[in-house]
Amino acid sequence: MTPDTHVDAETALDHAGPGHKDDLRLWLRLLSCARLIEAEIRRRLRVRFDTTLPRFDFLAQLERAPDGLTPGDISRRMMVTGGNVTGLAARLEEEGLIERRAVREDRRAVTLRLTPAGRREFARQSAAHEEWVAELLGGLSATDRAALLRLLDRTRRGVRAAISEGGA
Amino acid sequence: MTPDTHVDAETALDHAGPGHKDDLRLWLRLLSCARLIEAEIRRRLRVRFDTTLPRFDFLAQLERAPDGLTPGDISRRMMVTGGNVTGLAARLEEEGLIERRAVREDRRAVTLRLTPAGRREFARQSAAHEEWVAELLGGLSATDRAALLRLLDRTRRGVRAAISEGGA
DNA sequence: CCGAAATCCTTTAGGCTTCAAGGATCATGG
DNA sequence: CCATGATCCTTGAAGCCTAAAGGATTTCGG
Numbered sequence: 001m002t003p004d005t006h007v008d009a010e011t012a013l014d015h016a017g018p019g020h021k022d023d024l025r026l027w028l029r030l031l032s033c034a035r036l037i038e039a040e041i042r043r044r045l046r047v048r049f050d051t052t053l054p055r056f057d058f059l060a061q062l063e064r065a066p067d068g069l070t071p072g073d074i075s076r077r078m079m080v081t082g083g084n085v086t087g088l089a090a091r092l093e094e095e096g097l098i099e100r101r102a103v104r105e106d107r108r109a110v111t112l113r114l115t116p117a118g119r120r121e122f123a124r125q126s127a128a129h130e131e132w133v134a135e136l137l138g139g140l141s142a143t144d145r146a147a148l149l150r151l152l153d154r155t156r157r158g159v160r161a162a163i164s165e166g167g168a
Numbered sequence: 169m170t171p172d173t174h175v176d177a178e179t180a181l182d183h184a185g186p187g188h189k190d191d192l193r194l195w196l197r198l199l200s201c202a203r204l205i206e207a208e209i210r211r212r213l214r215v216r217f218d219t220t221l222p223r224f225d226f227l228a229q230l231e232r233a234p235d236g237l238t239p240g241d242i243s244r245r246m247m248v249t250g251g252n253v254t255g256l257a258a259r260l261e262e263e264g265l266i267e268r269r270a271v272r273e274d275r276r277a278v279t280l281r282l283t284p285a286g287r288r289e290f291a292r293q294s295a296a297h298e299e300w301v302a303e304l305l306g307g308l309s310a311t312d313r314a315a316l317l318r319l320l321d322r323t324r325r326g327v328r329a330a331i332s333e334g335g336a
Numbered sequence: 337c338c339g340a341a342a343t344c345c346t347t348t349a350g351g352c353t354t355c356a357a358g359g360a361t362c363a364t365g366g
Numbered sequence: 367c368c369a370t371g372a373t374c375c376t377t378g379a380a381g382c383c384t385a386a387a388g389g390a391t392t393t394c395g396g
Contacts, residue, residue, distance in 0.1 A: 020298055020299075020302045021298075022313060022317075023301050023302040023304075023305040023306070023313070024298055024301050024302075025317065026305060026313055026316060026317050026320075027205060027301045027304075027305060029317060029320045029321065029324070030198075030201065030202055030205070030316075030320055031202055031205075031206065032324065033198065033202075033320050033323055033324045033327070034198055034199055034201075034202035034203075035202075035247075036324060036327050036328070036331075037195060037198070037199075037327055038199065039247070040327070040331055046354090046355095052381075052382080054381090054382065054383090070344080070345090071344080071345065071346095072343085072344065072345080079203070079207070080382090080383070080384085081383070081384055081385075082344080082345065082346080083345090083346070083347075083348090083383080083384075083385085083386095084382070084383055084384075085345090086345070086346055086347080087346095087381085087382075087383085088381095088382080091381080106343095106344080106391075106392070107390080107391060107392085108343070108344040108345065108390060108391045108392070109343090109344060109345080109391095110344090110345080130188055130189075130192055131188075133191050133192050133195045134188045134191045134192075135330055136191075136195075136326075136327050136330045136331070137191040137194060137195060137323070137326065137327070138191070138326070138330065139322075139323075139325070139326025139327070139329060139330060140322065140323060140326055144319055144322060144323075145190060145191070145194055147315065147319060148194060148198075148316075148319045148320075148323065149190075149193065149194050149197060151312055151315060151316045151319065152194075152197045152198055152201050152316075153197065154307075154308065154312060155201055155305070155307075155308060155312075155316065156197070156200065156201045156204060157307070158304075158305065158306070158307025158308055159201070159204050159205055159208070159304045159305070159307070160204070161307060162303055162304045162306065162307060163204075163208055163304070214384090214385095220351075220352080222351090222352065222353090238374080238375090239374080239375065239376095240373085240374065240375080248352090248353070248354085249353070249354055249355075250374080250375065250376080251353080251354075251355080251356095251375090251376070251377075251378090252352070252353055252354075253375090254375070254376055254377080255351085255352075255353085255376095256351095256352080259351080274361075274362070274373095274374080275360080275361060275362085276360060276361045276362070276373070276374040276375065277361095277373095277374060277375080278374090278375080
């Protein structure tokens, strides 16, 4: 409100160097880019397969694990909470796409695996999904793609480092 | 099912060039990168301010519009549905961070604006948010930042073009 | 052996998000 | 004027997601 406050806010940013504002721009652009693609993929999954991205990701995890996974495994791989997995699994089982099986060695646990119908359905969805992504990213040159891949890898590593430092 | 079908599926991918799989990798990396940052920011907003990203974004929109915005405006700017805005606005109003005001010229509409408390609260959150982003992205060199910004811009334009073509 | 702690999964409450439907108001063409 | 259609916002149903608490089982130290 007062002039002093106003100046302080600005100088605080200036002292922190030019990176502050640039980083915000970079993050907002990264976010909008990811959201744009994600929203389109969600839309197409809904329109063409009457499903959702979490369901698709769930089936993708099981597809890669022929022997099945426990809810805990899926929770860790999808980076979501256990309660979330319980709900998704209930609906997918209800639709006959996955099945539950008791684990002999541990009566607390259960393994989830694709049913034949689930495997078939995921194959259809997966092929379309791959085409969509190629279509959406098709505008980039091979050079740009490679550069972007490398930069994103560096970004991710940097972010992970920052999180584990700060989180310690 | 039949051998022919199987071959067709594979050749279809091959004909599309090596970009298919690469694009998928690129998309997954972009997504994991964005989600990593977003999850950390959501976590900090919750822990330190007991709030959420949608609420923060909502206040940010109002902060930039001193004269207030209608739910429709916010819906468009945040790229979410109107019903979503209704619910967020109800909770933010309940907490005294925003206020509703009738519009004289149009009795269907209403303008939402920050209360003084809302403006104060957002200032706190916004400053912290900016620091967090700088901290998380701080590992990147100036060169990488600039390159990434440019590549993401190209990506976004390409995706938008692909969507508007396909969506026509 | 046995009790405490850890692990596994589920449940519950609450917030976020969408789609679809509905009520109120405005604008327009007849 | 007024009926029709458009626009604005809200509501309702359903799915996604989290944090926190709870029940069942396993593990492990004593």
